[in-house]
Amino acid sequence: MTTSRSAQFEAIIRRTDRLIERGTSISASFTRWRLAIFLIGLVATITLYKLDWYSSGNFSLGLFLTLFLTVAAYHNRVETRIHRLRHWKHIKLTHQARIALDWSAIPPRPGEAPKSHPFAADLDLFGPHSLTHLLDTTVSDHGRERLQSWLLEQPAPPTHWHARQSLVKELTLRSLFRDRLALDAKLTGDQEINGKRLAAVAEHPISLPHLDTILVVQSLLALTTISLALATIFGLLPGYWMFSFAAYVVIYFMTDQGEELLEHAVGLHHETERLATVLSYIERYARRQNTALASTWATLIGGASPTLQLKRAARTLHAISIKAHPLVHLAVNALCPWDLWFLRQLIHTQHEIKQALPQWLNCLAEIEAASALATFAYLHPTYTWPTPLTLTGEQNGTSPSLQAGRLAHPLLSATTRVANDVHLAGLGSIHLITGSNMSGKSTFLRTIGINLCLAQAGGPVCARSFEWTWSRLACCIRVDDSLDAGLSFFYAEVKRLKTILDATRESTAPPTLFLIDEIFKGTNNRERLIGSQAYITTLSQGNGFGLVSTHDLELADLEPAVPRLINAHFQESVSNGALEFDYRLRPGPCPTTNALRIMELEGLPISRETHNQAQ
Numbered sequence: 001m002t003t004s005r006s007a008q009f010e011a012i013i014r015r016t017d018r019l020i021e022r023g024t025s026i027s028a029s030f031t032r033w034r035l036a037i038f039l040i041g042l043v044a045t046i047t048l049y050k051l052d053w054y055s056s057g058n059f060s061l062g063l064f065l066t067l068f069l070t071v072a073a074y075h076n077r078v079e080t081r082i083h084r085l086r087h088w089k090h091i092k093l094t095h096q097a098r099i100a101l102d103w104s105a106i107p108p109r110p111g112e113a114p115k116s117h118p119f120a121a122d123l124d125l126f127g128p129h130s131l132t133h134l135l136d137t138t139v140s141d142h143g144r145e146r147l148q149s150w151l152l153e154q155p156a157p158p159t160h161w162h163a164r165q166s167l168v169k170e171l172t173l174r175s176l177f178r179d180r181l182a183l184d185a186k187l188t189g190d191q192e193i194n195g196k197r198l199a200a201v202a203e204h205p206i207s208l209p210h211l212d213t214i215l216v217v218q219s220l221l222a223l224t225t226i227s228l229a230l231a232t233i234f235g236l237l238p239g240y241w242m243f244s245f246a247a248y249v250v251i252y253f254m255t256d257q258g259e260e261l262l263e264h265a266v267g268l269h270h271e272t273e274r275l276a277t278v279l280s281y282i283e284r285y286a287r288r289q290n291t292a293l294a295s296t297w298a299t300l301i302g303g304a305s306p307t308l309q310l311k312r313a314a315r316t317l318h319a320i321s322i323k324a325h326p327l328v329h330l331a332v333n334a335l336c337p338w339d340l341w342f343l344r345q346l347i348h349t350q351h352e353i354k355q356a357l358p359q360w361l362n363c364l365a366e367i368e369a370a371s372a373l374a375t376f377a378y379l380h381p382t383y384t385w386p387t388p389l390t391l392t393g394e395q396n397g398t399s400p401s402l403q404a405g406r407l408a409h410p411l412l413s414a415t416t417r418v419a420n421d422v423h424l425a426g427l428g429s430i431h432l433i434t435g436s437n438m439s440g441k442s443t444f445l446r447t448i449g450i451n452l453c454l455a456q457a458g459g460p461v462c463a464r465s466f467e468w469t470w471s472r473l474a475c476c477i478r479v480d481d482s483l484d485a486g487l488s489f490f491y492a493e494v495k496r497l498k499t500i501l502d503a504t505r506e507s508t509a510p511p512t513l514f515l516i517d518e519i520f521k522g523t524n525n526r527e528r529l530i531g532s533q534a535y536i537t538t539l540s541q542g543n544g545f546g547l548v549s550t551h552d553l554e555l556a557d558l559e560p561a562v563p564r565l566i567n568a569h570f571q572e573s574v575s576n577g578a579l580e581f582d583y584r585l586r587p588g589p590c591p592t593t594n595a596l597r598i599m600e601l602e603g604l605p606i607s608r609e610t611h612n613q614a615q
Contacts, residue, residue, distance in 0.1 A: 005379060009096045016089045023082040030075035037068045087186050091179050099379050101413050103129050109136040111148055118499065122475035122515070123449045124411065125151055131411065131450060135372050135459075137178075139185035139278065140193035142361045143368025150369055150457040155470040155510055158388065164370060164458040167292040169385065171367075171374035177285055178371045178378075184281050188274040195361040198271055202354045211344055214255055218337035221248040226335070245334075252333060255340065269317035276310035279360060282367055283307060293367070300363035301356075309353055310360075316345040373459035380410070386455035386466040400471065400511040400545055401425040402452065406464035409447040410454070418583040419463070422448060424547075427511060428540040428564045433549040434556060434590040435570035440583035441549040442477060444570070445515040448547065449475055452513060471513040474500045474544075479522075490522030497535065504542030512544035519550050529554055537562055556589035 041064025048057035097105035109132055113120035124130045131151065138144045150156070156164070171178060185193065208214070221244050228241035283305060286297035319342045322329050332338045377383060389401065406419040418440070424431065435441050451461040452473055476496045479489065497519070503512040519535065520528040529552055536548060536555070540562045556567050569590035572579045 005381060006096060006099055009092050009099075012092050013089055013096075016085050016092070020082055020085045020089070023078055023085065027075065027078050027082065030071060030078060033071050034068060034075065037064060037071060040064065041068065084183065084187065087183055088179070091182055091186075095375070095379055098134060098376075101134070101411070103133065106133060109133060109144065111144065114152065117152065118503070119449055119453070119473045119475040119515075120152060122477035123446055123453060125450075125453070129411065131453070134411065135376050137182060137372045137375050138192070138365075138368040139182060140195050140275075140361070140364055140368060142193075142195040142365035143372075144192065146365035147369040147372050150373075151453055154453065154456040154473060156456065156458075158470065161388070161456070161458060163292070163296070164366075165385070167296055167367070167370040168373045168377065168458050170292040171371050172377040174285075174374075175378055178375055181278065181281060181368075181371065185274065185278050188277050189270060193274050193278065193364075194271050195275070195364075197268065198275065199357055199361065201268060202350055202357045206343070206347055206350065208255060208340075208343060211340065211347070214251065215337060215340045215344060218248060218251055218340055221245075221251070222336050252337070252339075269314045269321060272310055272314035272317055275360070275364070276307050276314060279310065279364060280307040282364070296366055296370075297363060300366060301359055306353075306356065306360045309349075309356070313349045313353060316342055316349050320346060370458070373457065377460045380460065380462070383410075383460035383462055384464060384466055386461050386463075386468065388455075389467055389469045399426045400429075400469045402448070402468040402471070402513065402545075404448075404451070404461075404463045404466045404468075407447055407451060407466070408462045409443060410450065410462040412443075417462075420444065420447075420583075420585040424513075424545050426564055427543060427545060428562075429545040430536060430540055430562065430565045431547045432536070432555060432558065432565055432567050432589075433547055433569065433585075434551070434553055434567065435549070436572050436590065437551075438579075439570035439572055439581050439590075441570055442517050443583070444585065445475070445477055445517050445547055445549060448513075449473060449477075449515050470510045472503060472510050473515075474503050474512050475515045475517075476500060476519075477515060477517040488522070490520075493520065493522050500544075501535070501539060501542070504539060504544035507543050509543070512542075512546070514539070514544055514546035514548075516546070516548045519548055521551075525552070528552060533558060536565070540564060553589055 041060065045057050045060045045064065048054075048060050094106060096102075108128065111126050111132055113126045120126060126132055126148075132148060136144060136147060138147055150164070155161070224244045225241050225248060228237060228244060231237040232239050232241055282293075282297065286294045288294055319338070322332060322338070329338075377385075402422060402424045404422040407422050408417045408419040433441050433444065447462075451463060451466065452468065452471065454461050455466060455468060456470070456473075476493065479493045479496055497516070500512065500514050500516070503509075504514070506512075519532045523531070532550065532552060532555055536558060539548075545564075559565050559567055566587075567589045568585055568587055570581070570583060570585060571590055572581045
């Protein structure tokens with residue numbers, strides 16, 4: 001089905017290319033026609049005037065000018081459509097890149113893993129070639145942050161999660177809505193919509209004492225100045241206008257808001273217009289009753305329409321932006337109290353949208369984040385929708401669990417990734433994963449973690465089936481030392497493991513699903529074995545379940561001592577003098593090791609006697 005989806009995009013791109021080619025040809029024809037009309041009209045009009053046929057010359061000028069403007073208008077429409085088609089093609093090409101994991105063709109997104117987060121860095125949620133790099137199709141800063149929060153803040157309350165997944169599922173079937181939303185946002189600007197700046201302007205208090213009175217006085221002075229100036233021009237009065245104009249100028253400089261208005265308004269009308277365009281598009285679709293989108297819109301915004309208010313705000317901010325052009329600004333304000341009038345309008349706009357703007361941005365963020373997950377689901381139709389299980393206790397109901405069939409890593413290509421089944425059930429359940437170097441232990445842990453993260457965010461998972469109970473995810477997979485904090489690798493690992501252990505001691509919170517890779521790898525063999533045995537035993541007694549990987553085959557002997565510990569392993573085979581890995585999870589402890597074999601294959605000196613003993 002994924003191949004079928006790629007073929008569908010290829011057909012759309014070919015059709016779009018044909019339309020662009022046809023439009024370019026039509027545009028070239030319009031260019032020639034415009035030039036021909038201009039030259040013919042110029043020659044005809046000048047000739048008629050030269051012959052003293054002024055009436056015919058005027059008629060020719062009007063005719064050819066009308067014809068030129070009409071052709072120019074149609075030419076502009078063709079160019080606009082070509083521009084839209086090019087953006088449309090780019091959206092489809094990006095979809096293709098997301099399917100093929102062609103990272104260079106997927107636009108990067110800002111964001112980095114929060115420090116000390118229990119799983120963000122371990123699961124590659126941020127940065128190049130990450131989950132957010134693959135998922136993020138949002139068009140505003142609020143939407144991007146909402147999607148990130150869904151991935152980072154888990155688990156969500158079940159009622160919120162069910163509403164979220166309903167919206168994601170509905171938007172999955174509405175690919176035109178999702179792509180048109182991205183297209184409309186892109187056509188209004190390349191950068192994401194900066195909702196924070198809009199909110200800052202709405203919340204920043206701007207006031208001028210006695211503004212209405214000053215505005216009336218300035219309006220009367222401006223009208224008086226214009227009247228007296230006209231009277232002076234026609235010789236009816238001497239230059240009395242200078243006195244009223246002087247009073248007008250004095251009051252203007254006394255009430256000038258200067259840099260404050262400039263800082264808030266210049267350029268902001270573009271952001272306001274973009275937000276109005278995007279919300280207007282969503283609002284048209286939200287009018288359909290009995291849909292998750294309509295329910296989300298009504299819940300977050302209510303019955304008010306933001307479009308008209310935002311367009312009025314955009315006009316006001318656009319008018320204030322004249323301050324960016326000093327000469328024009330002074331000329332306009334010399335004729336009328338432009339700044340004062342639109343300062344009054346800005347204050348009114350602030351009062352009008354101050355309370356509603358956070359709701360509008362919140363609604364946009366919710367729909368954008370759901371749309372990103374819906375696009376991910378649409379591009380991967382073989383992925384499954386996860387099913388949450390209700391946790392009701394160990395004895396008489398569902399115990400903490402994660403059951404997945406054919407689970408694979410969504411950031412690996414479909415041609416190379418290997419799927420495995422996962423069966424975790426019950427508090428204290430621990431799968432101890434042993435295996436050789438490069439056999440797939442770390443990737444397997446990340447596969448479980450990133451799919452659980454997707455499931456609890458409301459999206460589909462890369463699996464044939466996926467059922468789980470709400471869990472707090474905690475990982476110790478990617479640990480780095482810190483020169484700034486003065487932490488060695490081992491001490492950083494210990495602190496991370498202590499955080500996981502503390503999480504399993506919170507009995508009132510949802511159970512912790514822990515994923516620990518190469519436990520205590522930062523110390524010597526003897527102390528690692530002693531520490532690992534004690535840690536795993538204690539971990540099995542807390543409010544959690546999960547997986548621990550290790551190179552220490554001796555830890556497999558814990559299975560009789562820890563009731564819910566299950567051994568599993570990955571292994572390799574040797575073919576034609578080279579190691580081969582199938583990345584299949586098998587029951588029981590690993591029967592082989594490969595460290596010395598890898599050293600030997602890379603040309604490092606290995607004692608033959610030692611090698612034989614290891615084998």
